[in-house]
Amino acid sequence: MTLHRRSLLRAATAMGAAFGAGGLAAPALAQGAAARTLRFIPHANLGAVDPVATSGYIVRNYGFMVYDTLYAVDAQFRVQPQMVEGHEVSEGDRVWKFRLREGLRFHDNEPVRAADAVASVRRWGARDTMGQTLMTATEGIRATSDREFEIRLKRPFPLMLDSLGKLSTQALFVVPERVGNSDPQVPSTETVGSGPLRFLRNEWVPGSLAVFERFAGYVPRAEPASGAAGGKRILMDRIEWRIIPDASTAATALQTGEVDWYEQPAFDLLPLLARNRDIRLEITDPIGSLMMIRFNQLHPPFDKPGIRRAVLAAVDQQAYLDAVVGNAQYSLPCRSMYACRTPLGADQGAGVMPASLDRGRALLREAGYAGEKVVILSATDNPANHQMAQVTADLLRRMGMTVEFVATDWSALLARRANRNPPDRGGWSIFHTSWVGVDVAGPALHLPLRTHGAAAWAGWPDDPEIEALRNRFLDAADPVEGARIAAQLQARAFESVPFVPLGQFVQPTAFRRSVQGIAAAPVPFFWGVSKG
Numbered sequence: 001m002t003l004h005r006r007s008l009l010r011a012a013t014a015m016g017a018a019f020g021a022g023g024l025a026a027p028a029l030a031q032g033a034a035a036r037t038l039r040f041i042p043h044a045n046l047g048a049v050d051p052v053a054t055s056g057y058i059v060r061n062y063g064f065m066v067y068d069t070l071y072a073v074d075a076q077f078r079v080q081p082q083m084v085e086g087h088e089v090s091e092g093d094r095v096w097k098f099r100l101r102e103g104l105r106f107h108d109n110e111p112v113r114a115a116d117a118v119a120s121v122r123r124w125g126a127r128d129t130m131g132q133t134l135m136t137a138t139e140g141i142r143a144t145s146d147r148e149f150e151i152r153l154k155r156p157f158p159l160m161l162d163s164l165g166k167l168s169t170q171a172l173f174v175v176p177e178r179v180g181n182s183d184p185q186v187p188s189t190e191t192v193g194s195g196p197l198r199f200l201r202n203e204w205v206p207g208s209l210a211v212f213e214r215f216a217g218y219v220p221r222a223e224p225a226s227g228a229a230g231g232k233r234i235l236m237d238r239i240e241w242r243i244i245p246d247a248s249t250a251a252t253a254l255q256t257g258e259v260d261w262y263e264q265p266a267f268d269l270l271p272l273l274a275r276n277r278d279i280r281l282e283i284t285d286p287i288g289s290l291m292m293i294r295f296n297q298l299h300p301p302f303d304k305p306g307i308r309r310a311v312l313a314a315v316d317q318q319a320y321l322d323a324v325v326g327n328a329q330y331s332l333p334c335r336s337m338y339a340c341r342t343p344l345g346a347d348q349g350a351g352v353m354p355a356s357l358d359r360g361r362a363l364l365r366e367a368g369y370a371g372e373k374v375v376i377l378s379a380t381d382n383p384a385n386h387q388m389a390q391v392t393a394d395l396l397r398r399m400g401m402t403v404e405f406v407a408t409d410w411s412a413l414l415a416r417r418a419n420r421n422p423p424d425r426g427g428w429s430i431f432h433t434s435w436v437g438v439d440v441a442g443p444a445l446h447l448p449l450r451t452h453g454a455a456a457w458a459g460w461p462d463d464p465e466i467e468a469l470r471n472r473f474l475d476a477a478d479p480v481e482g483a484r485i486a487a488q489l490q491a492r493a494f495e496s497v498p499f500v501p502l503g504q505f506v507q508p509t510a511f512r513r514s515v516q517g518i519a520a521a522p523v524p525f526f527w528g529v530s531k532g
Helices: 002-022 028-035 057-066 114-125 129-136 160-164 247-256 267-274 305-314 317-324 357-366 383-399 410-417 464-475 479-496
Strands: 037-041 071-073 079-081 084-090 095-100 138-143 148-153 197-199 209-214 238-242 279-282 289-295 373-379 402-408 430-436 499-505 509-512
Touching: 028 037, 037 247, 057 197, 057 209, 079 084, 095 114, 114 129, 114 138, 114 148, 129 138, 129 160, 247 267, 247 509, 267 279, 289 305, 289 383, 305 357, 305 383, 305 479, 305 499, 317 383, 317 499, 357 383, 373 383, 373 410, 383 402, 383 430, 402 410, 464 479
Parallel strands: 037 238, 373 402, 373 430
Antiparallel strands: 071 079, 084 095, 095 148, 138 148, 197 209, 209 238, 279 509, 289 430, 289 499
16 A cells, blocks of 8 residues: 555656646746745644634644744743733732733734733633643732733742743633633634734635735844744745645645645655655654543543553554654654653653553453443544554454544544543544643643543543642742652553553654745744745
């Protein structure tokens, strides 16, 4: 199958090259427009536009284009002011006063006011894991003028700026007050942003195309861009997301110049792309991503910890790494609840992850598995996700479990995983995903390790012991003590099993050599990117 796909790819590429060599030249006007347009293949379809309502990275990526943040993380992972001009802290670190920069505007040309920031913090604080933590320490938040607002705390909260400027999924994007005041449990469909790019709603074709244009009213910071921070200067007039689910078709589009940048090419196509002198492959996130199985703990069979531990014992990480990556250059086993290659990422799960099918079967019998159907959701437009799901389906069947495999696209998967009904009423049992290392490097930001029941991430685990350990970690003033508590939390997580780690990989991105300025970051940022 792989050889057949590659043969088709080579044939299609040759046909495209021949057509390009013999076809008519495009008119000069069209050539100029193409030079000012960046065509990008994202890792999934954009099917939603509320970055607070979902942890899906595709919506996060959209968010960093369309919205700006109060603070931001630079290339050295230091928190810097972004929309904020500065802040003051008083009354024993319990009162934080912030002042917005001048000239901030929304895409409808309305000014960004402190009231918008306050509403944005409140809505984000109801959904995001760090936002929820901040809100538990907050006594009140209010605007004191059009450009100033304050957060009054019940107790000091040392991670204030880390929270307001968090990188990656469910970042604190500033939205208009009316959006911030909307129900955080109901996804918003508004797209009026505060960032450097404006979303062209009238050109949006879910499953095919999403278009962004440079917002002339955006005022970047004076300093150079660095990571998510600094002066976000958009050098292209227009950015088009071309949704191409088939990996071979996407690779062909990059080779023929139909697109400029392919976010996540399939691993088995990397050698083919590397041979093209017009294409560069780069690893922009050297830490990589931690793959995982996520269980729905509301309904049988995975409401039983023993059954979750049975799967944990049977999982062979190498089988997943071989299926998803197939190249040791880009992958490594990681039997840890924290990302490996980070300070807390220790191989603590070795004893409970023997990669033994027999051990998994024995634990399954002891846990009282009664033949309940396991509904596995799989995103066919995300090769890594689909391959993980196929390995798990085979594993569970060999363990003796009843499996229903539901293949769909990533946007539909994101929608279905929000369904809390039983699996036979539109719900689910398992989905797979991967988290970039900065999101799962420790207890503070680690959304899959939150176990606060109905308010937790999809799967809704409920383990008060893990939550208590997380609170102790957040309160620890000594880094050594913090690391000790993080290890205790990880040990408990291997008993409770909110998810199963499947190993870690780094994902090269691919782009035409005419493209310049792609940042080394775990998020595809578009400021500073140009076509030479």
